[in-house]
Amino acid sequence: MCPVSITWHLLRGAGALALIALAVLLSSAHPWTAPPAVIGALLLLRGCPMCWLVGLLERLSARKAAPASEATSQRG
Template structure:
């Protein structure tokens, strides 16, 4: 349900969300008009809350482990 196609892509989305949240914390006091777009961007990248992102990562790893490999099909 939450899983991505690749673990690398999922981690990249998480890194982007962390950067946006850090920018919101750093620049939020000086430029409060930046807070909503930065936080909304982080939520979109995480596809919800941080727990949703973490569950998606766990599901992506589980799908990778349970997926049949092309070598085993022969």
Template sequence: MCSLSITWHLLRGAGALALIAMAVLLSQEHPWIAPPAIVGALLLLRGCPMCWLVGLLERLSARKTQTASDTTSQRVS
């Protein structure tokens, strides 16, 4: 099961993706909605999409390392 921080990270990514899709799909009929949607997506991603992806990979790596150290410490005890 994902830890809470990974779940929140994925939810932030999904929200940003929804805002980006909304900005692209609605930009023809409502051009005023695109800039706030893009800004909202960048705020949810806390930067660029690549920064969000690197953050996700770091969280997954930290979780894997923590799980491995927990398993090792249980064997020693």
């Protein structure tokens, strides 16, 4: 995995967090903004927040494992 994919994953999470905050903050003044903001956040997270977190942890573990596998392949 390249660092760009981790950066993209974090940017998607930040965008989703901003949309959720927008939905909460504006829901009393403009209740029609909350549903599209929550739907947009779910689309950015590609599901639930826990699924996003698990995906991030998988990417980080794959990134750690990649240099170790490259080092063993250079020995042989």
